[in-house]
Each structure stands twice: as structure tokens, then as C-alpha cells.
Amino acid sequence: MRAHVPDQHSRRGSVVGMGLIEHFDGETGLETHCCFCSMQCRMELHVTEEQPGWAVKPSQTFPVATGRLCQKGFHSPRHAFHPDRITTPVVRLGTGAAPIESVPWQPAGWNEAFESIAKQIQELQAQYGRDSVAVYGGGSLTNEVCYLLGKFTRVALGSRYIDYNGRYCMSSAAAAQNRAFGADRGLTMPLSEIVNAKYIILAGTNIAECQPTMMPYLLAAKKNGAVIVTIDPRQTMTSKIADIHVKLQPGFDSVFVNGLLNVIISESLYDQRFVAERTVGFDSVVEAVRDFTPERVSAITGIYEEKIRAIARGFARAESGIVMTARGLEQQINGVEHTLNYINLALLCGKIGRPGCGFGAVTGQANGQGGREHGQKADQLPGYRLIEDPEARRHVAEVWGVEPDSLPGKGVSAYELFDKVLEGEIKAMIVLGSNPLVSSPNSGRVEEALRKLDLLVVIDMFETETARFAHWLLPGSSFLEAEGTLTNVEGRVFHRPKVCEPPGNAKLDMDIICELAKRLGSGKYFAYGTPERVFDELRRASAGGKADYSGITYERLQEEQGIFWPCPSEGHPGTPLMYAERFEHADGKARLVGINPGKPAETMSREYPYLLTTGRVGSHYLSGAQTRRTEALTSKSPVPVAEVHPTLAARIGLRPGDNIKLTSRRGTAVFPVRVTEDIHPTSVFVPFHWGGERSVNRLTSDALHPVSRMPEFKICAVRVERIEGRDREHEGAGAGAASESGGRARK
Numbered sequence: 001m002r003a004h005v006p007d008q009h010s011r012r013g014s015v016v017g018m019g020l021i022e023h024f025d026g027e028t029g030l031e032t033h034c035c036f037c038s039m040q041c042r043m044e045l046h047v048t049e050e051q052p053g054w055a056v057k058p059s060q061t062f063p064v065a066t067g068r069l070c071q072k073g074f075h076s077p078r079h080a081f082h083p084d085r086i087t088t089p090v091v092r093l094g095t096g097a098a099p100i101e102s103v104p105w106q107p108a109g110w111n112e113a114f115e116s117i118a119k120q121i122q123e124l125q126a127q128y129g130r131d132s133v134a135v136y137g138g139g140s141l142t143n144e145v146c147y148l149l150g151k152f153t154r155v156a157l158g159s160r161y162i163d164y165n166g167r168y169c170m171s172s173a174a175a176a177q178n179r180a181f182g183a184d185r186g187l188t189m190p191l192s193e194i195v196n197a198k199y200i201i202l203a204g205t206n207i208a209e210c211q212p213t214m215m216p217y218l219l220a221a222k223k224n225g226a227v228i229v230t231i232d233p234r235q236t237m238t239s240k241i242a243d244i245h246v247k248l249q250p251g252f253d254s255v256f257v258n259g260l261l262n263v264i265i266s267e268s269l270y271d272q273r274f275v276a277e278r279t280v281g282f283d284s285v286v287e288a289v290r291d292f293t294p295e296r297v298s299a300i301t302g303i304y305e306e307k308i309r310a311i312a313r314g315f316a317r318a319e320s321g322i323v324m325t326a327r328g329l330e331q332q333i334n335g336v337e338h339t340l341n342y343i344n345l346a347l348l349c350g351k352i353g354r355p356g357c358g359f360g361a362v363t364g365q366a367n368g369q370g371g372r373e374h375g376q377k378a379d380q381l382p383g384y385r386l387i388e389d390p391e392a393r394r395h396v397a398e399v400w401g402v403e404p405d406s407l408p409g410k411g412v413s414a415y416e417l418f419d420k421v422l423e424g425e426i427k428a429m430i431v432l433g434s435n436p437l438v439s440s441p442n443s444g445r446v447e448e449a450l451r452k453l454d455l456l457v458v459i460d461m462f463e464t465e466t467a468r469f470a471h472w473l474l475p476g477s478s479f480l481e482a483e484g485t486l487t488n489v490e491g492r493v494f495h496r497p498k499v500c501e502p503p504g505n506a507k508l509d510m511d512i513i514c515e516l517a518k519r520l521g522s523g524k525y526f527a528y529g530t531p532e533r534v535f536d537e538l539r540r541a542s543a544g545g546k547a548d549y550s551g552i553t554y555e556r557l558q559e560e561q562g563i564f565w566p567c568p569s570e571g572h573p574g575t576p577l578m579y580a581e582r583f584e585h586a587d588g589k590a591r592l593v594g595i596n597p598g599k600p601a602e603t604m605s606r607e608y609p610y611l612l613t614t615g616r617v618g619s620h621y622l623s624g625a626q627t628r629r630t631e632a633l634t635s636k637s638p639v640p641v642a643e644v645h646p647t648l649a650a651r652i653g654l655r656p657g658d659n660i661k662l663t664s665r666r667g668t669a670v671f672p673v674r675v676t677e678d679i680h681p682t683s684v685f686v687p688f689h690w691g692g693e694r695s696v697n698r699l700t701s702d703a704l705h706p707v708s709r710m711p712e713f714k715i716c717a718v719r720v721e722r723i724e725g726r727d728r729e730h731e732g733a734g735a736g737a738a739s740e741s742g743g744r745a746r747k
């Protein structure tokens with residue numbers, strides 16, 4: 001196959017064979033952005049003489065991470081140029097009674113694919129209603145593709161059922177920020193404010209492994225005299241730079257923060273003027289924290305009273321300060337409340353809306369921010385408008401040229417889409433930009449749902465674990481191929497140029513959605529041609545909404561280094577620092593919400609005496625579909641390794657070379673072990689980047705937060721057993737060294 005590299009800032013080049021770059025003119029290489037985390041570091045792709053024929057260099061021009069990339073960034077093109085890329089549509093015909101994954105794929109033409117899929121969708125909708133077809137989107141896609149997926153579902157399918165993987169990611173933080181501030185932008189301040197902060201609290205966020213190029217901001221703050229506190233059940237790479245680490249049992253953030261608030265209120269350390277002028281709800285906090293004295297919080301959590309007092313006093317008295325949270329405390333059935341309590345802390349101390357201050361729920365995916373603003377969420381229309389709000393429906397329907405009444409109502413959250421499949425209401429699903437069989441909780445049940453679908457269409461670069469159950473697998477585009485805009489961790493919207501054409505017969509995601517819409521009879525609503533035209537419509541749809549992009553143009557984005565939303569007019573500079581004068585509620589005030597800490601869905605019991613918590617390692621990304629195909633990353637982390645405390649290891653008689661078997665109420669899985677003092681004695685940590693028998697999501701709990709519908713990925717009760725290792729090569733090396741690399745996993 002021979003693909004063509006388009007003009008990019010007047011440079012030309014080509015991509016040949018398995019994606020090897022033949023030549024690019026110009027010394028600076030082709031500009032793109034890493035496809036992985038929310039930092040969205042800019043990078044240049046250069047041609048080299050040596051294998052693999054290209055090299056990545058960090059960009060010197062993007063202010064977010066100038067001159068820096070992490071290990072994933074340097075290797076990010078590898079999966080895009082990987083021979084596993086599917087390059088033509090494939091289909092499973094006549095599946096009959098055979099298990100679907102046993103039916104071989106057959107190659108098909110695009111015309112056949114579109115015709116056949118459209119026909120089956122129309123038949124299912126005629127028989128079972130419009131809501132029988134669902135869409136499952138993703139947060140790594142461009143704003144344009146996210147926007148198109150929402151519009152496609154509401155206009156071309158006329159279905160209420162769309163949601164996306166960001167539900168598993170930002171939904172608790174979003175609900176909390178909307179409640180407290182009246183808007184939801186991950187960080188309320190640009191990253192550049194971190195260096196001005198004198199006290200930084202990092203809760204449930206492992207920045208060193210998950211947003212590595214943010215670390216220099218924290219180190220610079222430290223150099224300027226900032227105190228850094230980390231709150232996590234584990235000592236992490238991030239907590240290594242902390243002055244104080246709070247090793248908290250999973251699930252206890254609200255209790256702990258109530259302890260801090262109790263000290264701040266009882267010692268009158270809070271910012272009385274800020275609280276009086278800029279917030280409402282102070283009394284609810286006073287009431288909620290009354291009984292959470294440091295003595296009591298210490299008795300509950302095991303954290304020393306003096307540590308609680310020191311952090312409370314330090315943060316409250318510091319002239320500036322920042323609180324950041326991430327999935328550690330958000331991915332819980334009390335995740336909204338935990339986040340609200342950390343927001344209470346920032347608000348009570350008046351540390352929002354001025355230099356060196358802010359609250360941030362650190363977004364995760366490449367477009368974790370934009371992905372949730374343009375209509376992929378079950379209850380939202382573009383611009384963060386609510387689909388049940390008549391005025392929002394009227395505005396968006398006008399932009400789309402449809403009747404407001406034709407727009408469906410709100411649907412259900414990502415995991416609940418699978419409930420609807422099992423209940424029989426959803427018969428067909430289109431998945432674009434996610435691998436939910438690996439990333440959903442209680443994944444055995446998700447597999448059951450996927451098997452039940454009459455039609456599963458997966459649009460991806462690879463045959464993922466989810467695609468093993470698909471009827472159609474359509475080759476979509478990688479980050480190197482799709483031009484568009486994304487919105488990074490700061491709320492900075494930027495433009496990512498196109499570097500090359502999709503390989504073989506693969507198509508741009510945008511073109512696949514628009515063509516399918518056409519075959520479903522809605523072509524006139526999807527006649528764009530270029531991503532810029534999609535963006536121009538997105539701007540109009542978002543105008544006047546909370547996430548207002550209307551003043552942002554492709555032209556401005558080429559000239560400026562990104563623009564922070566809200567940006568309501570072309571003359572507007574954008575909004576790096578939010579809430580300087582007012583919050584987004586009608587009265588301009590923030591809401592303080594006193595929290596009465598709730599319990600997780602599962603706690604330790606005789607039968608399940610430990611807590612399983614899950615998360616990430618630095619060398620893999622999410623379901624691993626991309627990074628497990630990158631040798632340089634897989635060699636660092638070939639299999640998931642469970643972290644356990646020495647007391648647990650001793651209790652089960654763990655010996656070097658042994659594995660452990662974890663059993664939850666939903667399933668069992670075996671992992672190699674790393675014994676470490678770094679983890680809380682009650683807990684076991686396992687990363688989730690693998691599928692099949694190594695997938696920790698076979699065990700995780702599908703309990704959902706009542707409002708955000710976030711699953712409790714971070715806590716479930718497990719039993720831990722020793723599985724004797726036949727491999728004794730490290731006999732005598734001590735349990736601490738056992739299976740560190742995970743290389744001896746037998747599964």
C-alpha cells in the first residue's frame with residue numbers, strides 16, 4: 001500500500017509500505033501531537049536512515065510541555081504503523097449458532113459494508129424502534145469526531161442511546177464541578193499557575209506515571225518553596241516528590257478531608273471574606289465536619305492526628321495553593337462526594353480564581369475534556385447543553401436544521417448500555433474509539449451482552465478484544481491521519497494537523513460516520529468534506545453554552561498556541577484562569593456542599609478480606625490496544641503485576657516465584673506479584689491494561705454512583721490465595737524481588 005502525505009505547512013512527504021516514511025522535506029519534521037494522555041504534548045515526526053525509518057522529537061514550540069515527551073510519546077507512532085492495523089473492512093457472515101468469535105472474518109468492500117450495516121440498522125429499527133441501536137464513543141477522538149458521533153446518534157439514528165468511555169473517567173469529577181462551580185473544566189487554571197502555588201495537594205492522582213510531562217511544573221513549584229502533599233493508598237512515583245504522603249485506605253477520602261475541614265473551621269483558618277462573598281452553603285460544611293475531629297479521623301483512618309493538623313494548617317495559611325484530584329477517589333460510588341469535599345477545601349481556603357490557585361480534576365484521555373463537551377454523553381448536546389432542556393434542544397436543532405421534537409431524550413450511561421442489551425432493548429451497537437470489553441467493570445457480563453447483540457460494528461485500528469465479538473470490523477484512522485482539534489488537560493483547544501493518509505483501505509473516522517449517515521438517509525445533515533467545516537458547525541452549536549467554542553477558529557489555532565474555553569467571540573482571548581470574578585451558577589456563587597461520608601459498595605469481610613484497587617503503569621495506555629502492540633513499551637511491562645504488602649505476603653506464605661489468585665464476587669484471575677511496603681496493608685493494586693485471563697476487570701465491581709453512574713473501579717473486596725510457583729529460579733532472592741518484571745507469569 002502507498003499512502004500520501006499531504007501538504008503540511010508547505011512540507012511534503014510520503015508514507016510507504018508498513019508505514020515507513022520515505023522522505024519529508026524540511027528540517028523540522030511533521031508536526032503532530034502524542035495520541036495518549038491529556039497533556040497532549042506536541043511532537044515532530046522526522047525521517048531517519050535507520051529502522052524504523054522515522055524518529056520522534058519533542059516540539060520546542062508548544063507551551064504545555066516544551067521540549068518534553070514521555071516514553072509513550074516517543075513511541076506513539078509505532079502502533080499507527082503496525083502490521084496489525086486492519087486495512088480493509090471485514091465481516092462475519094452466517095454466524096448461525098456458532099460462537100461468534102469462531103466464525104472467520106471475510107474481507108469486504110466499503111460499499112458492501114455501508115449498505116449491509118445501514119440495511120440491518122433500518123430493519124432492526126423498523127422492528128424494535130429507533131432506540132434499538134446504540135453508539136459507544138471515546139475520549140481519545142477529536143472534537144470533530146466526538147461531535148459527529150453525538151449528532152449521528154440523534155439525527156441519523158434518532159436513538160437516545162449514546163455514551164462513551166469518558167463515563168468511566170471524568171463523570172464523577174464533572175458532576176462535582178458542575179454542582180460546585182456551575183461548569184466543568186478539568187483544571188480551573190492553566191498548568192503555568194502550578195509554579196506559583198505554595199501548597200499543592202495531589203489526591204488519587206499519579207501524575208508521574210499518567211501525565212509525566214506535568215512533573216516539571218510540580219518540581220518548579222517545589223523549587224519555589226511549595227509544599228507538596230500526596231494522598232494515595234500507595235507510595236507512587238508521584239509521592240516520591242511529596243513532602244508529606246498520606247497512605248490512605250481506599251474509600252476514605254471524604255473522612256480524611258472532613259478531618260482537614262474540621263481543623264480549618266475550628267481554628268478559624270478559612271478565608272472568611274471569600275466564603276461570605278463568593279460561596280453559599282458554608283453551614284452545611286460546618287454541620288458535616290463537626291464530629292470529624294482529628295482524633296476521630298485518626299482513629300478511623302490510622303493517619304496521625306498531627307499530620308491531619310499540619311496539612312490543614314499548612315494549606316489554609318499558604319498564600320496560594322492548588323488541589324488536584326484524579327480517578328483514585330473519583331472512580332467510586334462516592335466519587336462525586338469525595339471530589340466535592342476536595343473542592344470544599346479549595347473554596348473554604350479561598351484558593352480559586354487567582355494566581356497560584358485552583359482546583360483541578362486532572363483529565364486523562366487525549367481529549368478527555370473535549371470528548372465530554374460535544375454531545376457524546378447520554379444527557380448532553382454540544383456546548384455542554386442538557387438534552388432535556390427545551391432551550392438547548394431548540395438551539396441545537398436550529399443549527400442542525402431539524403425539528404427540536406425530532407431529537408430523542410436522554411439515554412443511559414456506558415455500563416448501563418450493556419444492561420439494556422441484556423434486557424433486550426438494544427439490539428445493535430456501534431463502537432468507535434473504545435475497547436469496552438477490557439475497560440468495563442465486571443467484564444464477564446459485558447461479554448455476555450456483546451454476544452447477545454444482533455449487530456456489533458467496531459470501528460478501530462485493530463482487532464481488539466471487543467472486536468472479537470463484532471459482526472463488522474471497520475478500519476478507522478489513527479492520530480497521524482485525522483486532522484482535528486482536541487482540548488487538553490487545561491481546557492486548551494488546539495489544532496492537530498494531518499501527517500499521512502490512512503493505510504490501505506482504512507478510512508477517516510469522520511468519513512465513515514458521514515457515509516453511514518448518508519446511507520441511513522441523513523446525508524444532507526452530514527455533508528462537510530473537511531474537519532474544519534465540522535468544527536465551524538460545532539462552534540455554532542456550542543455558542544452560548546457552558547463550553548463555548550464559538551470564538552475559536554482553525555485560523556486562530558494555527559496562529560495561537562491553543563485557546564482556552566470559554567471563548568465566546570473571535571475577539572475574545574479565551575479563559576486560562578476561570579472563576580476570577582464569578583462562578584457559573586446564576587447568582588455567580590460557588591456551592592459548598594457538606595459531605596457525610598458514605599461506604600463503598602463492598603467492604604472487607606471474612607470471605608473477602610482485602611480491597612482490590614486498580615489503575616495504571618507508566619508504559620501502557622488504557623485497554624492496551626495501542627501500547628501492547630509497541631515492543632519498546634511491552635518489554636518494560638509485559639504482564640500485569642499485583643502489588644501486595646509484606647504482611648499479606650506473609651499471611652498467605654508467599655514465596656519467590658509464586659503468583660497470587662484473586663477472587664472477587666464476580667470472578668477469579670491469577671497475577672505475578674510484587675511485594676512492597678509502598679501499598680496500604682489492606683489493599684492489592686493491579687493495573688488494568690490487559691485483556692483475556694489477565695484482565696483485572698473480570699473482578700471489578702459494577703456498582704455505579706447514583707448520579708454520575710461512574711463504576712467503582714477503585715474498590716472491590718477480594719480473597720487472596722497463593723498459587724505455588726513451579727519456577728524457582730529466584731529461590732532465596734526474597735519475596736520482595738519476586739516476579740518484579742512479571743516475566744514468570746504462567747497465564
Ligand SMILES: Nc1nc2c(c(=O)[nH]1)N[C@H]1C(S)=C(S)[C@@H](COP(=O)(O)OP(=O)(O)OC[C@H]3O[C@@H](n4cnc5c(=O)[nH]c(N)nc54)[C@H](O)[C@@H]3O)O[C@H]1N2
Pocket residue numbers: 037038169203204205206207209210211231232233234236248249250251252253326327328329363364365368613614615616617618619620621622685714
Ligand atoms: N501511563 C498511562 N498514563 C495515563 C493513562 C494510562 O492508561 N497509562 N490513562 C490516562 C487516563 S484516561 C486517565 S483517566 C488518567 C488516570 O490517572 P490517575 O487517576 O492518576 O491514575 P490511576 O492509576 O487510575 O489512579 C491514581 C491513583 O489513585 C490511587 N487510589 C486508589 N484508590 C484510591 C482512593 O480511594 N483514594 C485515593 N486518594 N487514591 C486512590 C491509586 O493507588 C493510584 O496511584 O491517566 C491518563 N494517563
Ligand SMILES: Nc1nc2c(c(=O)[nH]1)N[C@H]1C(S)=C(S)[C@@H](COP(=O)(O)OP(=O)(O)OC[C@H]3O[C@@H](n4cnc5c(=O)[nH]c(N)nc54)[C@H](O)[C@@H]3O)O[C@H]1N2
Pocket residue numbers: 138139140141165166168169170327331364365432433434435436437438439440441459460461462464476477478479482509614615616621622623624625626688696697700713
Ligand atoms: N479497572 C479499571 N478499569 C478502567 C479504569 C481503571 O482505572 N480501572 N479506567 C477507566 C478509564 S479512566 C478510561 S478513560 C477507560 C478507557 O478505556 P477504553 O476506552 O477501552 O480505552 P482505549 O484503550 O483508549 O480504547 C480505545 C480504542 O479505540 C482505538 N482508537 C484509538 N484512537 C482511535 C481513533 O482515533 N479512531 C478509532 N477508530 N479508534 C481509535 C484503540 O485502538 C482502542 O481499541 O477505561 C476505564 N477502565
Ligand code: SF4
Pocket residue numbers: 034035036037038039040041065068069070071072073074210211212213214
Ligand atoms: S505526557 Fe502524555 S501526551 Fe505527553 S508524551 Fe507522554 S503520554 Fe504523550
Ligand SMILES: [Mo]
Pocket residue numbers: 168169170364365368
Ligand atoms: Mo480516563
